[in-house]
Amino acid sequence: MLAPDPASSSTGSEINTLYWIALAIAAVLILLINVGLISMLVRGRASKGSSPAGTRARRGTTFAVGGLLAVLAIGVFVVGVVFTEKAGVETTAASAADSESQMDGSDTEAMAARGEKTLQILTSGQQWLWRYQYPDGTFSYYELVLPVGQPVEIELESTDVLHRWWVPGLSQKADAVPGKTHVLKFTPDTEGTFEGASYAFSGANYATMRTVVRVVSEDEFERWLDEQGADIADAQKWVQDEIAENGPYGAIEEAGGGQ
Amino acid sequence: MSDPIRTHPEIAVQGVQSKRPGWLDFATSSDHKDVGRIFIGAALGFLALGVVEFFLMRLQLMLPDNTLIAPVTFNRLLSVFGVTMTSLFALPLAMGLITYLLPLQLGARSLAFPRLSTVALWLFLSGGAMTYVSFFYTPPEAGPIALPPLSGDLAFIDNNGTDVWIAAVGLSTLGLVLQAINVIVTASRERAPGMAWRRFPVFSFSGVVTSWLLLIVGPAMIAGLTMLIIDRHYGGVFFNAGESGSPTYFEHLSSIFTTGVYLIVLITAIGVISEIFQTFAGRPLANRRAVLRSLVAIAVLGTLAWMQNMMSAEIRPGFLYAAMAFALALIVPIGIVIWNWFGVLAGGSIKMRAPVVYAIGAVSLLSIGLAGEMMQSLIPVNWLLAGTTDSTAGTGLVLIGGSVMAGFAALHYWLPKMTGREVGEGAGKVVAAVIYLSTIVIAACFYLAGLEGQPADTYRFFEGQGLDTYNLIASIASIFLMLGVLGGLTNLTLGVNHGRRVGHDPWGGSTLEWFALSPPPPHNFDLVPDVRSSEPMHDIRRGVARDSAEAAEAVESPEPVA
Numbered sequence: 021m022l023a024p025d026p027a028s029s030s031t032g033s034e035i036n037t038l039y040w041i042a043l044a045i046a047a048v049l050i051l052l053i054n055v056g057l058i059s060m061l062v063r064g065r066a067s068k069g070s071s072p073a074g075t076r077a078r079r080g081t082t083f084a085v086g087g088l089l090a091v092l093a094i095g096v097f098v099v100g101v102v103f104t105e106k107a108g109v110e111t112t113a114a115s116a117a118d119s120e121s122q123m124d125g126s127d128t129e130a131m132a133a134r135g136e137k138t139l140q141i142l143t144s145g146q147q148w149l150w151r152y153q154y155p156d157g158t159f160s161y162y163e164l165v166l167p168v169g170q171p172v173e174i175e176l177e178s179t180d181v182l183h184r185w186w187v188p189g190l191s192q193k194a195d196a197v198p199g200k201t202h203v204l205k206f207t208p209d210t211e212g213t214f215e216g217a218s219y220a221f222s223g224a225n226y227a228t229m230r231t232v233v234r235v236v237s238e239d240e241f242e243r244w245l246d247e248q249g250a251d252i253a254d255a256q257k258w259v260q261d262e263i264a265e266n267g268p269y270g271a272i273e274e275a276g277g278g279q
Numbered sequence: 280m281s282d283p284i285r286t287h288p289e290i291a292v293q294g295v296q297s298k299r300p301g302w303l304d305f306a307t308s309s310d311h312k313d314v315g316r317i318f319i320g321a322a323l324g325f326l327a328l329g330v331v332e333f334f335l336m337r338l339q340l341m342l343p344d345n346t347l348i349a350p351v352t353f354n355r356l357l358s359v360f361g362v363t364m365t366s367l368f369a370l371p372l373a374m375g376l377i378t379y380l381l382p383l384q385l386g387a388r389s390l391a392f393p394r395l396s397t398v399a400l401w402l403f404l405s406g407g408a409m410t411y412v413s414f415f416y417t418p419p420e421a422g423p424i425a426l427p428p429l430s431g432d433l434a435f436i437d438n439n440g441t442d443v444w445i446a447a448v449g450l451s452t453l454g455l456v457l458q459a460i461n462v463i464v465t466a467s468r469e470r471a472p473g474m475a476w477r478r479f480p481v482f483s484f485s486g487v488v489t490s491w492l493l494l495i496v497g498p499a500m501i502a503g504l505t506m507l508i509i510d511r512h513y514g515g516v517f518f519n520a521g522e523s524g525s526p527t528y529f530e531h532l533s534s535i536f537t538t539g540v541y542l543i544v545l546i547t548a549i550g551v552i553s554e555i556f557q558t559f560a561g562r563p564l565a566n567r568r569a570v571l572r573s574l575v576a577i578a579v580l581g582t583l584a585w586m587q588n589m590m591s592a593e594i595r596p597g598f599l600y601a602a603m604a605f606a607l608a609l610i611v612p613i614g615i616v617i618w619n620w621f622g623v624l625a626g627g628s629i630k631m632r633a634p635v636v637y638a639i640g641a642v643s644l645l646s647i648g649l650a651g652e653m654m655q656s657l658i659p660v661n662w663l664l665a666g667t668t669d670s671t672a673g674t675g676l677v678l679i680g681g682s683v684m685a686g687f688a689a690l691h692y693w694l695p696k697m698t699g700r701e702v703g704e705g706a707g708k709v710v711a712a713v714i715y716l717s718t719i720v721i722a723a724c725f726y727l728a729g730l731e732g733q734p735a736d737t738y739r740f741f742e743g744q745g746l747d748t749y750n751l752i753a754s755i756a757s758i759f760l761m762l763g764v765l766g767g768l769t770n771l772t773l774g775v776n777h778g779r780r781v782g783h784d785p786w787g788g789s790t791l792e793w794f795a796l797s798p799p800p801p802h803n804f805d806l807v808p809d810v811r812s813s814e815p816m817h818d819i820r821r822g823v824a825r826d827s828a829e830a831a832e833a834v835e836s837p838e839p840v841a
Contacts, residue, residue, distance in 0.1 A: 024663055024730050035659040042660045046650035053617055053646040057639060060621045064560060064629035082566045082615060089614040093607045100603055100657040104596075107659045147435075181429040182526060184591055184666055188732045192662035193591035197527060198428055199520020202593045215744070219591075219666030219734045221422035223429055223436065224350050227737035 025188035028210040028235065032189040034107035041099060045092075107192065108205060138171045138205070145176070145183030145196040147222055148229035158249040164233045165248075167241035168211050176202040181223065187216030187233045195220065208235040309393035310801055311378050314400050316697065318375025319690070321404060323768055325367040326683070328411070332360040334761045341754035343742040353738035354420040358444060359410060361423025365540050366451045367407045369682040370493075373547040374458050376689055377486035379697065381462060383792035383799060384483040386471025386807050386815075391464040395457055402454030410447040419444035422736060424533050427518040427526045431510040442508065449504045452536075456497035459490035466490075471791070473810035477568060480790040480813075481557075484571050485550025489543040492578045496539025503532030527592055534588040542581040544678060545649075546574055548641055548685035549616055555638045555692055556623045558788040559630045565622040566615075567813060573612035580608045590661040599658055606656030613649060617642070632786075633707035637688030640715040644680025647722065648673050669729030671736075672722040679718045684711065687767050692786070694774055699797040701781045702774030710770060713763035717756045724753035789814035 022043065027033035141164065142153040153159040166172055176185055178196040186193040191206045218229040236244065305313055336356055339348040348356070382390055390396050413419065419440040421430040430441045466479075466487045479487070507529060509515035516522035518529045553570065557563055564570055584605035586598055620642065629635065651673035655661050664670060687710070691702050728749040733740055740746045784793045793816050795803050811818055 021727060022730070025732065035663050038657060038659045039654075039663055042654040042657050046654050049653070050647050050650045054643055056617075056621055057624070057642060060624040061629060061639070064624045064626070082569045082618070085618045086569075086611055086615050089611045093610040096610075096653070096657070097604055097607045100607070100659075101600060104600075104658040107662075181435055182426055182530075186591075186662075186666070188663075192659070193666060195589075195592045197520065197525070197593065199525070200593060215732070217732065217734050221426070221429070221736050223421070224354060226354075227350070227734070227739045230741075 025214075028189045028212065028214060029191065029206040029208050031107045031191055031206040034103050035192070036189075038099070038103040038107075042096075045096060138173050139166070140173045140175060141166075143174050143176050143185060143196070144179055145185065145218065145222075145229075146179045147181065148218070148225045150183075150185065150218075150229070150231045154245060156245065156249065158245055158252060160248060162231055164231065165241060165244050166208050166233060166235050167238045168208055168235050170238070171205060171207045174204050174206075176204065182220050183218045183222055183229070184220035185216070185231070186219050187214050187231065190214055190216070190233060193219060208233075211235050211237065307397060309397045311382050311390045311393065311396060312697070312799060312801075314396045315375045315377075315379025317400055318371050318378055318403070321407060322368050322372035322375055323771070325363050325371075325407060327765060327768055329360055329363040329368055330761045330764045332356050332363065334757050336360065337754040337757035339738060340740065340750050342751070343740055343747050345739060348738070350738045351420055354422070355418040355440070357736055357738075358419040358422055358425070358440075359413075362410050362419070362444065362447055364678060364682075365537070366448050367403075367410065369544050369678060370455050370540060371403055371451070372682060372686050373489060373543055374455055374462075376547070376551075376686075376693070377462055377483075377489070378458060380693060380792055381483050381486045382465060382469065383696070383795055383803055384480045384790050385466065385469065385474055386791045386794075386804065386810065387465060387469035388803050388807070389469070390461050391469055392461050395461050399454040399458035399461065402457070403451045404454075406447040406449070406451030406454065409443060409450065413440065413443040413447075417443065419447075424537065425507075426533070427507060427510065427529050428520070431507055431518045431526070431529070433511060442511070445504045445508050445511075449501055452497045452500050452504075455493055456501070459493040459497070462486055462490040463494070471807050471810050471815075474815075475810075477571070478810055478813040478815075479571070481553035481564070481567070481570060481574075482550035482790075485546045485553075485574055488574045488578050489546050492539050492543055492546070492582065496536045496582065499532050500536035503529050503536075527589075530589055530592060531585070534585045535582065538585040538588065539582060541674070541677060542578055544681040545581075545645070546577055548645065548681035549574060549577075551685045551689040551692075552620065552638045552641060553616075554788070554790065555634045555688055556620055556629075558692070558786050559632060559635045560623045560626070561628060561787070562623060562626060563789065563814060564619045566619055569615050570619050573615045576612040577609060580605045580612070584609070584656070587656050587661070588665075590658050591665060603656050603658055607653065609649075610653065617646075632691075633702065633704045633711070634688045634692040636708050636711045637684050637691060640711050641680045641684035641688060644676050644684060644715065644718060647719075648676030648680055651676065651726075664729060666735055667729035668725040668733045668735050672725035672729065675725070676718065676722050679714070683714060683764060687711070687714075687771070690771055693792075694771065694778075695781050695785045696792055696795075696797050696799070698775050698778070699780055699782070700774060700776075700778030701785065702778055703770050706766070706770045710763050710767040713759055714767065717759035717763060720756040721753045721760060724749040724756070728753075784816075789817050791815050794819060 024036050024039055027036045140155055143164075144151045144153070149161055150164075151159060151161050152164045174185070174191070174194075176194055176196040177200070178198045180198065182198075183196040184193055185191075185196055190208060191204060194202050194204045196202060212235055214233045214235070216231045216233060218226065218231075222229060306317070308314065335348070336353065339345055339353055378390070378396060382388070410419075417438045417440040419425065420438075421436055421441045421444065425441050425444050429435050430444075466483065476484075506515060506517040510518050516524045518524050518526050520526060549570075553564065584602050586594060586602035587606045590599055590602070651669070655664050655670065655673060687707070691707055694700070694702050728740075728746050729735075731745045731749075733744075733746050733750075740750060781797075783795070783797045786793070791808065791810075792799075794808060808815060808819060
């Protein structure tokens with residue numbers, strides 16, 4: 021019940037591990053404060069009637085408590101930094117130049133060693149849909165299909181207002197801001213269908229701005245990509261034929277469109 | 280209270296008649312007590328409206344795929360609710376309490392700029408009036424914080440609702456910033472002789488800290504709002520992507536402000552709770568200096584951590600680590616404050632009156648909310664929890680704990696000073712329990728729903744995602760929360776009008792407001808006392824006892840008259 025959605029990428033599993041650590045620390049702090057409060061009250065009630073004891077002799081304890089808390093804060097900070105690095109914070113603030121320079125580094129070698137290539141998906145948020153474009157120009161709305169085990173780079177953009185892309189268990193949350201590209205990387209390691217949504221208020225139908233990520237095997241991904249590409253080509257061909265036959269407006273009316 | 284007949288019998292003898300009706304005198308008064316009372320009264324009125332709006336939103340979110348309230352209507356409720364709970368309730372309540380009490384606690388006869396406080400009050404009231412009058416034309420609908428481009432470009436929402444939001448937040452923030460200047464100057468220039476900074480009552484000190492904080496975060500928001508309105512109507516490009524502007528700039532400015540509001544709620548609550556624990560335990564904080572310094576540290580570190588609200592934005596990792604460091608550093612000052620509260624409670628003979636019950640509930644809710652905030656300041660956990668109903672739960676716990684519970688604690692504690700009458704104790708304790716329990720239930724449901732991925736601020740949720748039970752329980756609990764808050768407000772109103780008369784010094788507090796009459800006369804004190812310690816009222820009581828003992832000895836009477 022207290023568990024987040026199961027992780028389906030290494031980013032997701034680092035996030036979930038740190039979540040459990042943070043929850044444990046938070047639970048201990050909440051318990052200490054509330055149990056302390058109640059027990060102090062009981063002690064205070066017990067001494068009812070007696071005159072308040074002298075109090076000014078305990079300055080030193082403040083420093084001890086402060087030092088202890090400082091150690092706790094530093095410890096939590098270090099753990100936070102370690103897990104942020106492991107979950108891949110380098111994904112934030114990656115402009116085009118930055119990501120190229122990163123590609124020159126050890127990442128490329130490691131990938132080359134595994135014979136892997138990063139799959140770049142141009143992801144664009146618009147009121148109230150997500151549009152995914154694959155390297156070969158094929159695109160899809162709402163549903164993103166990914167091959168399992170291959171590193172993915174989501175290049176987030178927005179065509180209108182601020183959106184925030186997140187699929188629990190798979191990635192971090194990231195803002196899609198108009199005029200900027202926000203790159204985030206992860207590698208899905210489990211096949212399955214994962215539901216996500218937009219997490220930034222974006223106007224009237226914000227609640228319906230949802231998405232699905234379907235992680236499939238390499239072969240199935242290739243098959244789907246070809247199918248989707250063929251479907252899109254068919255649709256475009258149909259429109260072109262209609263235009264050739266009836267002119268541009270006739271084609272739109274035929275399709276039931278037009279605004 | 281400025282009835283000249285009751286407070287100045289000599290005027291009654293001379294029969295001076297006011298030419299204007301009493302309510303007009305009250306509304307245009309520059310007496311800090313009248314201004315403070317209107318601030319508090321208006322803030323509580325907005326709390327009543329806010330809690331009803333919350334209930335209406337929960338009604339829509341009671342069942343999956345509910346269509347009770349249309350999406351646009353829900354967004355309007357949400358936007359107005361956001362303004363109401365922060366700019367119209369939490370900040371004005373804190374500022375009203377400070378306006379009323381700070382001069383009394385410091386032994387001052389008035390605020391430094393009395394007429395400025397009237398202006399501040401009416402700026403805030405016009406912001407509030409504008410928000411609610413908008414229901415007759417177009418209420419705002421761009422969310423609790425209207426972020427550009429949604430709010431910056433008429434292409435997305437082409438009505439003037441967002442202008443209402445900008446004007447309402449801007450006017451009330453401007454009023455509060457002016458009053459903050461007033462409070463700072465008063466604390467520096469008008470205090471009684473001997474009232475050094477280290478002898479400040481914790482509540483007054485928290486008032487000065489929050490005023491400085493408001494002076495820094497308020498103008499950031501006003502600047503952002505001004506740029507936003509230029510963007511909307513006069514071809515500005517401050518927040519337009521691609522023209523050397525960026526929507527993220529506004530996110531920074533508004534995050535600075537909302538972080539400031541959060542901290543003002545927290546610091547004011549610490550001030551109130553410290554005063555109440557000291558009075559009812561009958562002993563001072565073991566280490567007041569550390570507590571006062573902690574308040575300053577909370578204000579500085581907390582404000583610097585504003586980017587903790589924007590960890591999914593495209594910000595360089597170094598800045599995010601800095602935000603995480605500042606947010607986690609808050610553990611130290613907040614822990615020191617709580618440790619000192621333990622010290623006060625443990626050794627004192629605590630009396631479980633209504634203010635103490637409220638204060639304990641407030642500490643408990645704050646502890647949970649702050650622990651949640653600690654979790655969210657870790658960047659990866661923030662990616663997991665932010666933007667879901669988890670973050671609503673964390674903010675809600677601190678807002679209800681710090682503003683509603685600690686606010687009611689403050690009113691139960693200080694209304695006898697303002698009116699000379701006591702607020703109902705039994706009803707108060709019941710209300711405290713109802714608010715506490717319903718808040719815990721709602722927060723737990725929000726937390727669990729957030730872990731299932733329910734986004735915050737949405738007008739509907741979908742069936743088959745494991746969210747049904749949580750939302751249903753939260754909606755039922757919201758009925759109790761609404762009844763609790765409305766019941767508490769009724770109890771306060773009854774206390775003001777019909778409460779038992781309790782005299783000038785009902786609790787035996789250690790601060791100077793209890794030296795004044797209840798209600799205090801327009802000039803507060805006939806005699807401004809010399810302050811010789813951090814507990815001037817105890818000094819005065821001891822002095823009076825000693826003097827009367829000596830007087831009694833002089834006339835050889837066995838009974839001291841005091």
